[in-house]
């Protein structure tokens with residue numbers, strides 16, 4: 001009820017203001033002073049348009065110059081050169097059109113503000129003019145779209161056979177990764193198998209999963225093709241590795257992928273940037289919830305030799321986490337032990353069992 005009264009009150013105030021404005025305008029008409037007032041305010045508004053144009057362009061230019069390094073990160077992938085070229089081509093074309101149209105837009109109100117000595121020209125249509133402003137932008141845009149499509153085709157084409165595969169899964173709020181291990185094949189997964197222990201829902205009845213490993217940071221070899229197989233566990237995320245010009249949505253229920261070739265190791269990038277703490281990173285570029293900001297994963301680019309060494313040092317997921325080993329069906333446990341090199345862990349388990357039995361035996365004596 002109270003809200004209705006407030007609503008009616010606001011409506012009445014608006015009506016009163018409108019009536020006052022109308023009365024003021026009518027009085028101006030009666031006095032014959034209306035035209036002069038309009039002319040003065042038009043001049044002020046016209047000048048303000050020009051001021052806004054200068055201040056706006058000035059601020060944009062200063063910002064673009066001062067923060068140039070923040071939005072043009074050093075490049076570290078092969079295809080990145082093409083996407084950078086496309087970006088700057090589109091940027092320059094759009095900038096040219098933007099500057100020209102805005103200079104016209106913001107100076108015309110001042111140049112053509114009301115002048116009682118000037119009569120507006122009647123200009124109903126001009127077919128040539130219309131043809132020009134339809135065909136020229138159409139050609140320019142078609143050129144941009146076509147060159148973009150060609151590059152997009154190259155980037156999203158089938159990954160080379162020898163590409164290093166890394167599975168990247170987004171979840172609220174972290175990235176989980178999986179490498180295929182020695183057999184170079186990722187084991188199957190199924191979203192129904194996802195649990196606290198089995199974060200990626202890996203299917204441990206599939207023998208190819210036994211040597212898969214899940215590191216806490218991504219390592220990539222320099223100069224070799226890499227294929228990211230991307231998926232999401234809960235909501236939309238987006239894989240964003242800006243130095244490699246890699247960006248691809250992670251969509252629940254719809255696997256996506258992105259392949260690229262890193263061209264600089266982390267060490268080389270540290271020298272190039274003069275920053276000894278430099279690290280590549282993978283961020284989430286989709287606002288996916290309150291912990292979105294925390295979705296950061298380190299990427300290390302090694303020389304191919306260092307990469308192979310790192311890979312050989314990684315323990316399989318089932319060797320690292322015995323809860324995962326428990327998910328392997330009984331009849332495949334022996335195979336899993338061999339493939340996932342679990343024997344050390346299991347030997348430990350067996351040892352403790354033997355020790356316990358010993359202790360029990362000693363106690364009973």
Ligand SMILES: [Cu+2]
Nearest residue numbers: 237284288295
């Ligand atoms: Cu996210």
